Amino acid sequence: MTGDIELIKQTAIFGGLGDDALTELLSAGSVKTPSRGETLFLQGDPANAFFVVLEGWVKIYRITKAGEETVVGVFTRGQSFAEAAAFTAGKFPASAECVTDCRLLMIPSRHLLDRIRARPEIGLTMLASTSQHLHSLMRQIQQLKAHTGAQRLAEFLLSLAPVESGACTIALPYDKALIAGQLGMKPESLSRAIARLKERGVRVKQNMATLSDVEQLRDFFEQERAEVLRTRG
Incomplete structure (x- = not known):
């Protein structure tokens, strides 16, 4: 994971964290190498982790009542996903599948919540970074529609x-x-x-x-x- 640190630092959710806080969060992280077509989690599964894409592409999708697949988003190198579900330790609201071979950083939800309880400033910083990223995404959506x-x-x-x-x-x-x-x-x-x-x-x-x-x-x-x-x- 050492060679991926600079990329991880640039991920929106980690953007405002200092080196010591980031090191604490990554201490329980692990790198996974799922293959194309592999399911990472299904809609309704316990949200036991969130992910950062180090290489490859991942799609997030939901299945409608009619049984049709609706793509919620596609994530690639330097982007994180499932962090909102990890914050609440609830259930994944959508499913995730690798559309190419991938390298992913997986951080357990329990570890994230433990670190936030021990150091609340970590949670506040991550929340601020996530909020800024959300505003950026909203602007992108508005531009896309135009x-x-x-x-x-x-x-x-x-x-x-x-x-x-x-x-x-x-x-x-x-x-x-x-x-x-x-x-x-x-x-x-x-x-x-x-x-x-x-x-x-x-x-x-x-x-x-x-x-x-x-x-x-x-x-x-x-x-x-x-x-x-x-x-x-």
């Missing part, structure tokens, strides 16, 4: 691009249905967005996306955003 489908997909691909300019090929981290869910779109809307981005040099085949010009795609995203702001202003 974006067109093509904008959302362009921004997603740009976030995965390994270069700032020129051409590149991206291995999509999970299937298109999950990408659509994460971007707040239906699968057919995602297909239309992919078709629209073809004229911007984007080609998507199975789990691979090819960008002919990253800067061109970024320019498209910025132009679309400016147009949306203009029409809504």
Whole structure:
């Protein structure tokens, strides 16, 4: 875990903690390496731990009364999940599944609560960090709703691009249905967005996306955003 400390420090929930407090919390933590498709917990299970993604992607989902799966969120390197349930030591309100092979830091809920009882300032600091992160997520959701489908997909691909300019090929981290869910779109809307981005040099085949010009795609995203702001202003 030593090599992951800097990443863990940057995780939103740990952002305000000092080194000594962080060391206390991590003392009972363990690194798990679940495989793609492995279930971490199910909706209704006792919330006995929370997690930080060190590598890979994890989806959080709920099953509706109609038996349909609804994706609540997708988490990747440097992000934490299930901490709210861990704070209450209640039950997980949703299920979690690895959509790729993963490395995860798991911290037991009981240890977290014990540390907070012993040092209440740890809980207050984590609460403040979580609150700031929640406000940031709310802003992101508002921005997402203001974006067109093509904008959302362009921004997603740009976030995965390994270069700032020129051409590149991206291995999509999970299937298109999950990408659509994460971007707040239906699968057919995602297909239309992919078709629209073809004229911007984007080609998507199975789990691979090819960008002919990253800067061109970024320019498209910025132009679309400016147009949306203009029409809504």
